[in-house]
Amino acid sequence: MRFPDLTDRRYEILRTLAHLEADVEGSVLGRDLSAALRISRQALAQQLPLLERAGYLEYRRQPRQQGTLRLTAKARAALGQGVYPVLGEIAAGEPTLADGSVQGYAERLADLxxxxxxxxxxxxxxxxxxxxxxxxxxxxxxxxxxxxxxxxxxxxxxxxxxxxxxxxxxxxxxxxxxxxxxxxxxxxxxxxxxxxxxxxxxxxxxxxxxxxxxxxxxxxx
CATH class of the missing domain: 2.10.109.10 (Umud Fragment, subunit A)
Structure with a gap:
């Protein structure tokens, strides 16, 4: 499932962040992500707010410290990492229209x-x-x-x-x-x-x- 608001560059950012999260088993520093991507912090800083507003990142800002980054369930769904979009509802009684709009994401069995x-x-x-x-x-x-x-x-x-x-x-x-x-x-x-x-x-x-x-x-x- 291709997410239309994700460019190739943004997919690359999410994939790299996923690899770093797996390595450190937690949140990732922005400087480590820019180093792994081999781009400047300024170039990365242009993309992070867009990904955050679109719901792909959690960016935790801390006073006088490096902010930390973490993927959301939506990002993991975009990467195909065992997270599945909930695409509206389906009627078991009278027919209704299933328009395919994403209402949420199921990341764990307990979500369902x-x-x-x-x-x-x-x-x-x-x-x-x-x-x-x-x-x-x-x-x-x-x-x-x-x-x-x-x-x-x-x-x-x-x-x-x-x-x-x-x-x-x-x-x-x-x-x-x-x-x-x-x-x-x-x-x-x-x-x-x-x-x-x-x-x-x-x-x-x-x-x-x-x-x-x-x-x-x-x-x-």
Missing amino acids: LPLRDGDFLLRVRGESMTGVGIYPGDYVAVRPGTDILEGEIAVVLIPGEDGATLKRWYLDGNRVLLVSENPAFAPMSFARSEVRLQGVMVGHVGGGRPRRSRQSVWLEL
């Missing part, structure tokens, strides 16, 4: 999912939850604990299995009913004492289409 400290990911194996778009090879985000509502999707240890299963959770008296989202899989019923609730699904990342299962998976549906 409501993750907290302690949450973890599991890779999916099996097809029992394809009815809600969860396919083999997808990832589910799980919040550990036993706080769950009827019908939520849970990670549950069941008897006779080496791993856990991902199913909708229902209580029926002293029994737990684990229900798939695929009619080919029958509901499973266990005594409450036979199962162990490990957590609740709070998010899902995947292509939204059937795929072949992969090896080294950690969750059996």
